[in-house]
Amino acid sequence: MAYQVIIPAAGQGKRMGAGKNKLFLEINNIPVFILTLSVFEKDEQCHGIFLAIHPDDRRQFEFLIQKYHITKVRALVEGGKERQDSVYAALKQVKDDGIVLVHDAARPFIDLPLIHKLTKVTEMTDAAVIAVPVKDTIKKVLNNRVIETIERSSLWAIQTPQAFRLSLLLRAHLKAEQEGMIGTDDASLVEHLPHPVAIVEGNYDNIKLTTPEDLFFAEAILKKRQNE
Numbered sequence: 235m236a237y238q239v240i241i242p243a244a245g246q247g248k249r250m251g252a253g254k255n256k257l258f259l260e261i262n263n264i265p266v267f268i269l270t271l272s273v274f275e276k277d278e279q280c281h282g283i284f285l286a287i288h289p290d291d292r293r294q295f296e297f298l299i300q301k302y303h304i305t306k307v308r309a310l311v312e313g314g315k316e317r318q319d320s321v322y323a324a325l326k327q328v329k330d331d332g333i334v335l336v337h338d339a340a341r342p343f344i345d346l347p348l349i350h351k352l353t354k355v356t357e358m359t360d361a362a363v364i365a366v367p368v369k370d371t372i373k374k375v376l377n378n379r380v381i382e383t384i385e386r387s388s389l390w391a392i393q394t395p396q397a398f399r400l401s402l403l404l405r406a407h408l409k410a411e412q413e414g415m416i417g418t419d420d421a422s423l424v425e426h427l428p429h430p431v432a433i434v435e436g437n438y439d440n441i442k443l444t445t446p447e448d449l450f451f452a453e454a455i456l457k458k459r460q461n462e
């Protein structure tokens with residue numbers, strides 16, 4: 235199933251505390267965002283990558299994309315204040331009403347079988363996301379007091395990629411813009427239309443590099459894969 239992918243990479247990586255965009259940090263000597271882009275670079279079904287970046291990082295992105303021979307980047311789009319702004323800016327550059335994926339640059343461990351499972355489901359449902367069942371018990375808390383324990387069997391942790399029919403995602407972002415709504419992911423804007431969003435079960439390896447200890451997990455995941 236042919237698709238194009240939007241990769242938001244315009245954040246600052248504040249929680250990583252590296253003093254620079256965390257996407258330039260290296261795992262096994264390769265920058266995080268290059269690991270992510272490489273997955274799509276090698277996927278024949280991926281017909282174009284739209285990368286949202288911070289203008290201050292442009293030269294470094296351009297340099298590394300060339301260095302690692304990434305050929306599918308169709309546009310380096312200036313991102314915005316929120317992740318949602320960055321995705322929307324890139325979304326406006328995507329042509330052809332096919333399937334568009336949105337995938338965080340900070341999730342380098344996504345694999346092709348899962349991407350293909352997701353696009354297949356999206357072909358039927360127009361909107362689908364990768365998710366895993368929550369392992370912890372989740373409680374709602376207010377002022378350090380438990381308000382409620384939420385039934386775990388109905389809880390899923392939502393990851394990226396998230397995949398949509400392009401026209402549907404455009405409609406969702408336009409509506410959110412008009413209403414001043416900020417969602418924490420793209421699916422929440424589609425839900426708000428309203429339009430149903432399907433779940434495709436992923437795996438626990440697909441972590442988002444957010445805080446410093448995630449770098450240790452990342453190295454462990456890479457090592458595991460190299461031994462497989």
Ligand code: CTP
Nearest residue numbers: 242243244245246247248249315316317320339
């Ligand atoms: N992102 C973006 N534009 C923003 C904010 C985030 O494109 N205005 C991107 C990040 O670069 C990242 C993805 O969205 O690839 C997920 O965001 P997150 O993990 O929160 O990264 P940062 O915002 O960079 O990190 P932090 O929140 O700790 O500052």
Ligand code: MG
Nearest residue numbers: 245246247317
């Ligand atoms: Mg952020």
